[in-house]
Amino acid sequence: MRIRVSTGLAVVLLILVGAGAFWAGRVTGAGPRPAADQGYDAGHADGLREGRAEQATVNLPTTDKAIFESGYAAGATDVFAGYDGGWDHNAPYVIVLAPGGPGATYRIESRTRLEPGVDYYLCPDGHELCRRPR
Structure with missing residues (x-):
């Protein structure tokens, strides 16, 4: 059974178009969430x-x-007990949770607002957040 050259080229072209469309979608990304979402x-x-x-x-x-x-x-x-003020809206934080008191599973032990131009990493002790300028 022989496959015609034109059929083979059509299959290859279809695969290339599909792969190109897939990668074009991946590269463009989702972007910011629309207000409707x-x-x-x-x-x-x-x-x-x-x-x-x-x-x-x-x-x-x-x-x-x-x-x-x-x-x-x-x-x-x-839920923000001890930290019920001073939060910036739409700003990222690293929050450390600790066991909660009576009737609560967790409580916020500490919070660190992430700032631009700073690298954050887990300190060698494995319990602290270390930072250094970029």
Whole structure:
């Protein structure tokens, strides 16, 4: 059974076009997230919060639901206990977690805001964050 030269060239050309399209997509990257996706993420987070509140309070009176919602919001703030101020929005941080206190799995032990022009690495002791200028 012989394959025609034109068929073979067509197959090779199809493979090359497919590979080129694949690599063009990889090189261009995803870029920053569109505002619509950020809105989706915010709506998703709100939906999770409301869903958990509904699930936890399904058979409770309205006043108890309000108390639960208040506690949920307080818990979201308490996660930053000891660091509830001075956070920069949209800035990267390295956060070290430690075992939490009663009723909490974790607490923030320390935080370090990442700065441009600085290399960060794990210190030789394996527990500290070291840095050096680039």
